[in-house]
Amino acid sequence: MLILKSLEHRDNHGFGITLHVQTVSEGLLRVEEGSLYPALHRMEKEKLIEGDWRTTENGRKARFYALTATGRRRLAESEDNWTSVAKGVRKLLRFA
Amino acid sequence: MKTPWAWLGQRRGRESQWQDELDSHLAMRQEWLRAGGVPADEARRAARKQFGNRLQTLEDVRAVHIERWLDDFLQDARLAVRGFRKSPTLAAVAIVTIAVGVGAAAAIFGVVDPLLFRHLPYPNDRQLVSIGYFGPVDDNEFNVVASYLDWRREQTAFQSMTSMRPAPALNCDLMAEETPLRVNCVSVEANFLRMLGIRPAIGRDFTVEDDQPHAPPVALLSFPLWRSNYGGDARVVGRKVTVDDVRVTVVGVLPEGFEMPQLGAADILMPEQLDATRPRQANASGFLRTFARLRPDVSIVQARAQMLPLFQQTTQLDVPKELRSEVRLVIRSLRERQIHDVKLASWMLLGAVLALLLLVCANVANLLLARAAARRRELAVRAAIGAGRARLIRQLLTESLVLALAGGLLGCGVAWAMLRTLILMAPEGLLRAGRTALDGRVLLFALAASVVAALLFGMAPALERPRAESLAGSRVAGASRTLFRRFLVAAQVAISLVLLTGASLFVRSFWKLQNEPLGYEPEHLLTASFTLRAAHYGPQASQSAFFHDLEARLKQIPGGGLFALSDSIPPRGSMGRPYSNIRIAQHPPVAPDGGMVEFRWVTPGYFRTMGIRIVAGRTFEESERASGDSPVILSASLARRFFGAENPLGQQIALDGDAHWCPIVGVAADTRNNGLTESDPEYYRLRMDNASLPRGGVALFRTPLSPATLERWVRQEVAEVDPSLPVTFQAMPERVGRFRDQPRFVATLVASFAVFGLLLAAVGLYGVLSFLVTQQTQEIGVRMALGARPRDIAVQIQTHAGAWTGIGIVAGVLCSLAVTRMVKGLLFGVAPDDPLSLAAGIAVLALTAVLAAWIPSRRAARVDPMVALRYE
Numbered sequence: 001m002l003i004l005k006s007l008e009h010r011d012n013h014g015f016g017i018t019l020h021v022q023t024v025s026e027g028l029l030r031v032e033e034g035s036l037y038p039a040l041h042r043m044e045k046e047k048l049i050e051g052d053w054r055t056t057e058n059g060r061k062a063r064f065y066a067l068t069a070t071g072r073r074r075l076a077e078s079e080d081n082w083t084s085v086a087k088g089v090r091k092l093l094r095f096a
Numbered sequence: 097m098k099t100p101w102a103w104l105g106q107r108r109g110r111e112s113q114w115q116d117e118l119d120s121h122l123a124m125r126q127e128w129l130r131a132g133g134v135p136a137d138e139a140r141r142a143a144r145k146q147f148g149n150r151l152q153t154l155e156d157v158r159a160v161h162i163e164r165w166l167d168d169f170l171q172d173a174r175l176a177v178r179g180f181r182k183s184p185t186l187a188a189v190a191i192v193t194i195a196v197g198v199g200a201a202a203a204i205f206g207v208v209d210p211l212l213f214r215h216l217p218y219p220n221d222r223q224l225v226s227i228g229y230f231g232p233v234d235d236n237e238f239n240v241v242a243s244y245l246d247w248r249r250e251q252t253a254f255q256s257m258t259s260m261r262p263a264p265a266l267n268c269d270l271m272a273e274e275t276p277l278r279v280n281c282v283s284v285e286a287n288f289l290r291m292l293g294i295r296p297a298i299g300r301d302f303t304v305e306d307d308q309p310h311a312p313p314v315a316l317l318s319f320p321l322w323r324s325n326y327g328g329d330a331r332v333v334g335r336k337v338t339v340d341d342v343r344v345t346v347v348g349v350l351p352e353g354f355e356m357p358q359l360g361a362a363d364i365l366m367p368e369q370l371d372a373t374r375p376r377q378a379n380a381s382g383f384l385r386t387f388a389r390l391r392p393d394v395s396i397v398q399a400r401a402q403m404l405p406l407f408q409q410t411t412q413l414d415v416p417k418e419l420r421s422e423v424r425l426v427i428r429s430l431r432e433r434q435i436h437d438v439k440l441a442s443w444m445l446l447g448a449v450l451a452l453l454l455l456v457c458a459n460v461a462n463l464l465l466a467r468a469a470a471r472r473r474e475l476a477v478r479a480a481i482g483a484g485r486a487r488l489i490r491q492l493l494t495e496s497l498v499l500a501l502a503g504g505l506l507g508c509g510v511a512w513a514m515l516r517t518l519i520l521m522a523p524e525g526l527l528r529a530g531r532t533a534l535d536g537r538v539l540l541f542a543l544a545a546s547v548v549a550a551l552l553f554g555m556a557p558a559l560e561r562p563r564a565e566s567l568a569g570s571r572v573a574g575a576s577r578t579l580f581r582r583f584l585v586a587a588q589v590a591i592s593l594v595l596l597t598g599a600s601l602f603v604r605s606f607w608k609l610q611n612e613p614l615g616y617e618p619e620h621l622l623t624a625s626f627t628l629r630a631a632h633y634g635p636q637a638s639q640s641a642f643f644h645d646l647e648a649r650l651k652q653i654p655g656g657g658l659f660a661l662s663d664s665i666p667p668r669g670s671m672g673r674p675y676s677n678i679r680i681a682q683h684p685p686v687a688p689d690g691g692m693v694e695f696r697w698v699t700p701g702y703f704r705t706m707g708i709r710i711v712a713g714r715t716f717e718e719s720e721r722a723s724g725d726s727p728v729i730l731s732a733s734l735a736r737r738f739f740g741a742e743n744p745l746g747q748q749i750a751l752d753g754d755a756h757w758c759p760i761v762g763v764a765a766d767t768r769n770n771g772l773t774e775s776d777p778e779y780y781r782l783r784m785d786n787a788s789l790p791r792g793g794v795a796l797f798r799t800p801l802s803p804a805t806l807e808r809w810v811r812q813e814v815a816e817v818d819p820s821l822p823v824t825f826q827a828m829p830e831r832v833g834r835f836r837d838q839p840r841f842v843a844t845l846v847a848s849f850a851v852f853g854l855l856l857a858a859v860g861l862y863g864v865l866s867f868l869v870t871q872q873t874q875e876i877g878v879r880m881a882l883g884a885r886p887r888d889i890a891v892q893i894q895t896h897a898g899a900w901t902g903i904g905i906v907a908g909v910l911c912s913l914a915v916t917r918m919v920k921g922l923l924f925g926v927a928p929d930d931p932l933s934l935a936a937g938i939a940v941l942a943l944t945a946v947l948a949a950w951i952p953s954r955r956a957a958r959v960d961p962m963v964a965l966r967y968e
Contacts, residue, residue, distance in 0.1 A: 014117065015124040034148045037118065038156040045160060053113075060124060063117045
């Protein structure tokens with residue numbers, strides 16, 4: 001979900017995604033490269049994202065990933081899920 | 097379809113892209129660190145460290161891509177194996193059934209593959225054809241030198257044509273260290289091998305110079321001869337060997353496994369040296385077999401059209417006038433020429449065994465459906481917790497595949513054993529020596545058969561949609577399924593009826609063949625055959641002297657019993673003659689019918705020795721042999737054909753198209769003289785002292801002596817006349833038996849398929865009925881509680897069985913009638929729609945069905961109402 005979310009507004013490459021997650025979460029969350037790439041490829045296989053080779057602003061070739069329609073739907077679903085789970089957990093914690 | 101290479105290449109491309117992607121990540125991280133002020137070295141190290149194990153990551157990425165289905169497949173397979181372990185009987189039955197089905201199919205495929213499908217051992221074998229005249233002279237198309245030379249020169253349809261001389265078996269002597277070795281020498285045109293696309297293994301091919309008349313003699317040795325007689329020594333090339341007293345230079349050795357296009361034996365090839373300068377008349381009597389290679393864009397039909405004018409032209413020149421209306425042009429593919437006699441039998445056996453495989457599939461499908469019914473709950477649970485329909489279908493198909501592959505593996509063992517048996521049993525012609533084996537193609541066929549079978553029998557349970565109500569364990573959802581199962585049973589009944597009918601047809605036909613009177617009595621007849629060499633018995637006088645001498649000696653053998661000499665004997669046909677050669681004094685010319693007249697030169701004792709009855713007139717007499725009369729005896733059918741109701745005795749007949757009139761002195765009973773089934777008209781001529789006789793001879797003895805004793809005597813006597821003359825001994829029943837090989841083979845195989853098929857159908861029927869009984873236990877219990885008698889229940893179950901068997905039988909009868917018509921050519925004395933065979937098939941099947949239904953119906957009748965009602 002983190003990966004999908006970080007692609008929501010902008011297509012990005014693998015490195016960009018790690019940076020994005022790290023900066024946005026202010027260092028709280030970090031995506032390990034070792035799990036990032038297998039995850040990217042799995043999502044690409046499931047047609048949630050699409051990758052193609054492009055050039056970065058620095059003139060380097062990198063594989064950029066973009067959300068597909070299915071990906072967007074899946075993101076929305078998991079956001080909802082997450083929100084409700086989090087809500088539940090919060091209520092539980094408050095109740096205890 | 098993607099080739100493996102393209103797939104690999106594509107994979108390699110993807111792999112390097114994944115690497116590039118990771119590398120670009122590292123590079124960017126480095127850049128980013130350096131932009132933050134970290135020194136270059138430090139940045140590289142930090143980037144690496146941050147990234148972790150690059151290879152492991154790559155591996156993980158790869159794992160994502162390695163087709164997920166493989167993973168799923170293995171998981172399903174494990175699940176399937178575990179499941180089958182829970183019901184080992186079912187799994188074992190299914191696996192054994194599949195093994196027998198696949199094994200039998202693979203074995204039969206192994207036999208017919210070289211005949212029907214595999215490439216002949218020549219490059220572009222589909223372009224090769226056999227071409228020639230076809231007429232009442234020979235069973236295959238032939239040619240004559242004069243015509244062939246014209247065809248070769250003027251034809252446009254072929255890339256090239258070539259020719260060979262047909263030769264009798266073991267026709268020349270190869271001198272190998274003093275003792276002569278009888279070998280098969282075949283003369284071929286210089287381009288013979290080139291046209292076939294074959295090159296000698298060592299040495300050179302024949303050249304056009306070798307093929308000129310009177311060129312120095314050269315020879316190519318066959319690979320086996322080279323191995324056995326020259327120790328596979330390459331220095332044999334250039335050596336001189338003696339063939340029929342002529343010094344011949346060996347120029348090369350044929351490749352291993354070389355086959356003559358007409359499948360004849362050939363130990364030595366020599367140039368045939370056709371002589372175009374001889375007068376046309378002389379060349380018109382030189383017999384040839386001719387072959388050609390079609391141009392790539394020309395079909396056989398087109399080639400025939402193109403050759404027709406040439407054919408008509410040469411027919412006028414070379415074919416005797418009387419025969420012209422009886423010859424036609426034949427061009428057929430080399431495969432057709434080779435397998436003509438066994439083609440129908442091959443297709444039939446393949447069809448029968450595939451029908452058996454289909455039966456196996458139906459049976460296993462039935463078993464699996466029964467099992468699926470039992471585990472409907474499990475599937476429903478899995479569906480309920482989110483297994484997709486596709487996923488469930490895949491799992492069920494995987495289960496069938498596991499079963500099929502296990503069965504197929506076992507089936508390879510069955511195929512191996514069966515193929516060995518078949519090779520021992522199979523008649524000549526159905527086996528291609530050295531090319532019938534359990535090889536990759538057969539194994540591939542077994543694999544394909546297993547997979548297709550898995551799809552067939554796995555489809556039925558897989559397509560069953562798991563239903564929510566099954567979760568409750570209720571039994572309401574079974575109606576459509578049992579309908580399908582009953583349909584399967586009906587189909588099984590139909591297929592096995594077809595097999596049964598076929599089997600009883602073949603068995604009956606074989607039985608008839610076995611008991612058909614031959615017109616002669618093979619028991620206690622011993623035969624000794626030999627062929628004189630042309631080189632040794634050139635002048636006709638020396639030939640007559642030899643026969644005379646031999647006859648006198650063989651007659652003297654103590655205890656030799658009845659003795660006769662002929663040039664050929666049944667059941668093999670003789671060198672047939674066309675009708676057009678025959679004229680009868682004071683009668684209109686004989687109308688040719690395209691058929692042949694058999695004809696043999698015999699001594700007076702022939703009829704008594706063979707046990708052929710003389711129905712009118714008398715047999716030949718010893719005293720006639722020196723006279724100039726040359727008497728003739730006709731077979732009954734020939735006499736009828738020529739003279740009808742008229743008395744043939746005393747009529748004059750000319751046999752060689754000339755005016756040499758011979759008196760007809762007797763009429764002999766018809767014999768099966770061309771195989772065991774054909775009674776061709778035949779005439780016999782007395783072996784006159786001064787006649788020019790064929791070089792082949794068969795000595796016949798009807799004797800109480802043991803074959804071994806007689807053989808010793810005969811060899812001794814023959815050696816006195818000509819020590820180098822090889823003699824082949826054979827008992828007549830054995831000679832005759834060879835002709836029954838193919839019908840016996842076919843009958844045995846189809847009958848065993850039918851028995852197995854019957855068994856399968858019985859098991860299928862039994863299974864379905866048992867299932868029905870179990871399913872209806874409650875219903876039966878209720879009915880019995882309400883007063884139904886056990887008999888009514890049994891009858892009800894039997895009626896069920898009867899209905900579906902009946903439907904199967906009706907379908908089976910229709911199929912049988914359609915299918916058996918196609919095998920008409922394999923039957924003897926039995927019509928394809930023989931009612932007796934069909935009735936026998938139906939009776940056996942119905943009886944089996946009753947038996948199969950009996951046990952479940954008994955069980956149903958014994959249902960205890962209380963137990964049944966308490967069931968829930």
